[in-house]
Amino acid sequence: xxxxxxxxxxxxxxxxxxxxxxxxxxxxxxxxxxxxxxxxxxxxxxxxxxxxxxxxxxxxxxxxxxxxxxxxxxxxxxxxxxxxxxxxxxxxxxxxxxxxxxxxxxxxxxxxxxxxxxxxxxxxxxxxxxxxx
Amino acid sequence: xxxxxxxxxxxxxxxxxxxxxxxxxxxxxxxxxxxxxxxxxxxxxxxxxxxxxxxxxxxxxxxxxxxxxxxxxxxxxxxxxxxxxxxxxxxxxxxxxxxxxxxxxxxxxxxxxxxxxxxxxxxxxxxxxxxxxxxxxxxxxxxxxxxxxxxxxxxxxxxxxxxxxxxxxxxxxxxxxxxxxxxxxxxxxxxxxxxxxxxxxxxxxx
Numbered sequence: 001x002x003x004x005x006x007x008x009x010x011x012x013x014x015x016x017x018x019x020x021x022x023x024x025x026x027x028x029x030x031x032x033x034x035x036x037x038x039x040x041x042x043x044x045x046x047x048x049x050x051x052x053x054x055x056x057x058x059x060x061x062x063x064x065x066x067x068x069x070x071x072x073x074x075x076x077x078x079x080x081x082x083x084x085x086x087x088x089x090x091x092x093x094x095x096x097x098x099x100x101x102x103x104x105x106x107x108x109x110x111x112x113x114x115x116x117x118x119x120x121x122x123x124x125x126x127x128x129x130x131x132x133x
Numbered sequence: 134x135x136x137x138x139x140x141x142x143x144x145x146x147x148x149x150x151x152x153x154x155x156x157x158x159x160x161x162x163x164x165x166x167x168x169x170x171x172x173x174x175x176x177x178x179x180x181x182x183x184x185x186x187x188x189x190x191x192x193x194x195x196x197x198x199x200x201x202x203x204x205x206x207x208x209x210x211x212x213x214x215x216x217x218x219x220x221x222x223x224x225x226x227x228x229x230x231x232x233x234x235x236x237x238x239x240x241x242x243x244x245x246x247x248x249x250x251x252x253x254x255x256x257x258x259x260x261x262x263x264x265x266x267x268x269x270x271x272x273x274x275x276x277x278x279x280x281x282x283x284x285x286x287x288x289x290x291x292x293x294x295x296x297x298x299x300x301x302x303x304x305x306x307x308x309x310x311x312x313x314x315x316x317x318x319x320x321x322x323x324x325x326x327x328x329x330x331x332x333x334x335x336x337x338x339x
Contacts, residue, residue, distance in 0.1 A: 032218035069330035
C-alpha cells in the first residue's frame, strides 16, 4: 500500500464512528420498499401458478418456478444484501462468483452423475452379488 | 507498534504498521462466512435433488405438503426481512428506540416462522412421515431443519443484540454486529427462496 493510501485509510478510520460498517452499501427506505414489493410479486406468482394449476406442461411450470426463484434471489442480493460490483473493493462479488461456480459444479455434477448411476444400474442376481469384488 | 506511537504521535508514519487492520473488514469477513454457509446449503440441496424422489413406497410431497402453510411461512420471512431493513434504517438515523422496536418486530416474525415450521414437522412425524421413513424425508428434514436451525440461532443472536443495544446504545461495535446480523438474516431469506421453490413448489408439481 502506498503512503498516500495508508494516510487516506487512517483519515477515514478517524471518523468511522458514523459510517462504520456501511461498505456493503447504504440501504434506503425506497430501496427496501422496491425490494419488498418485487419479492412479494416474485413469490406470489409461482405459488399462484402451482396452486391454481395454471400451466398444463410440467416442464413449463418447473421452468417458471426456477425463473421466478432466480429473479427473486437477484432482487434480494441487490436490495437487501446491497450487493454491487464495488462493495468491499469488488471482493464481495468475487467471493459470490466463486461460490456460484462451486455450487453449480456441485449441483450439476451430483445430478448428472447420480442420474447416470441410476439409469445404468444393472439388476443383480444373488450369484453376481456373491462374486462382487 | 505501540511504543513508536507513544513516542511520536504527531509525526507522519511512512511505514506499514504490522497489525494494520483496515476498518470495515468485518463486512467482507462475514460475507465470506455466508458464502461458506452457502456451500453447506448447496450440498444439502444437491442431496435433496438426488434422493428427493426416492419415496420408499412412502408418502410423496403432494401427499404431505400444505402450500397454504408454506405461503404463510414465506410471507412471515419476507416481512421479517423488510422489518430488519427498517431497523437498519433507524440505526443509521441514530434512533435507538426505533431500532429496538423494529428488531423486536423482526424477532416476532422469526418466532412465528419457527412456530409454523415446528408445527409442520410435528404434524409430519405424527403422520408417520418422519425423517427415517424414506430417503426423500431424510433429505427434506435435513435441508429444511438446517435452515430452521439457522433461523433459531439468528433469533437468539437478535435477542442478544437487542440487549446489547438497550444497555450500551448504538455504539460502533453494536452497529457492526447489527450489520452482520442483517446480512445473516437476509441470507437466510435467500436460502428460503431456494427451499420453497425446489422443495415445496417443485415437490407439488412432481
